[in-house]
Amino acid sequence: MFKRVLLKLSGEFLAGEEGFGISPDTTARLARLIVDALQGSEVELAIVIGGGNFWRGARNGVGMDPATADYIGMLGTVMNAMALQDAMETAGRPTRVMSAIPMAAVAEPYIRRRAMRHLEKGRVVIFGGGNGAPFFTTDTTSTLRALEIGADVVLMAKNKVDGVYDSDPQKNPDASRFDTLTHHEVVERRLEVMDATAITLCMDKGLPIVVFDLFQQGNLERLFQGERVGTLIHT
Ligand code: UDP
Secondary structure, rough: OOOOOEEEEEHHHOOOOOOOOOOHHHHHHHHHHHHHHHHHOOOOOEEOOOOOOOOOOOHHOOOHHHHHHHOOOOOOHHHHHHHHHHHHHHHHOOOEEOOOOOOOOOOOEEOOOHHHHHHHOEEEEEEOOOOOOOOOOHHHHHHHHHHHHHHEEOOOOOOOOOOOEOOOOOOOOOOOOOOOHHHHHHHOOOOOOOOOHHHHHHHHHOEEEEEEEEEOHHHHHHHHHHOOOOOEEEE
């Protein structure tokens, strides 16, 4: 049974069919799914949201100063965090946004002990602004924040992929799914779970990761109850 979990959502989870920006309808459905799954569960939930629906520094910032391109990406994650907070609260769950880049008018600054206090009080905390540093992605933010707040696990939400496979299941019908893996195997086989910096940090600190399909009925509830879903990566 998990006491505290960190859920990593890609920015694309907020986009509509066009795959870009924020769709209020998509965001409302996502928030409802999360809030419903939390009903009746004692688990404390922190969320890291990415910004890929707006901007990824390395992909979109070609020709720019790479650090500036990454800061633009971080700002995108704050927009996403605000949209998700709005939808979570509309769905009935008190939610706080904490930004790694101080932005007093729209979000609390990230203060570790305050984040933990929010969680103890049953509020969902969304971490925006990534790590507040360029040359990272929000995969590292998930790992870093999970370690800081003492989360039991990082839940890597996927869309239409129900775990980690030995090859791409969209391209190879014979691809087989792993029930469990070690961090070391993920690194050695270069399996696409999270970026290299993030997975090695998880490995060093022994932080478990679950890769799962967010939209498979009941998955999030089951995870919040501590049941096995998707692929578990552990030491
Ligand atoms: N980013 C960054 N530092 C961080 C987190 C994010 O520079 O600590 C930037 C980086 O440019 C990244 C973008 O923000 O590409 C959006 O984050 P990410 O790619 O992780 O979003 P996701 O793919 O999860 O939607």
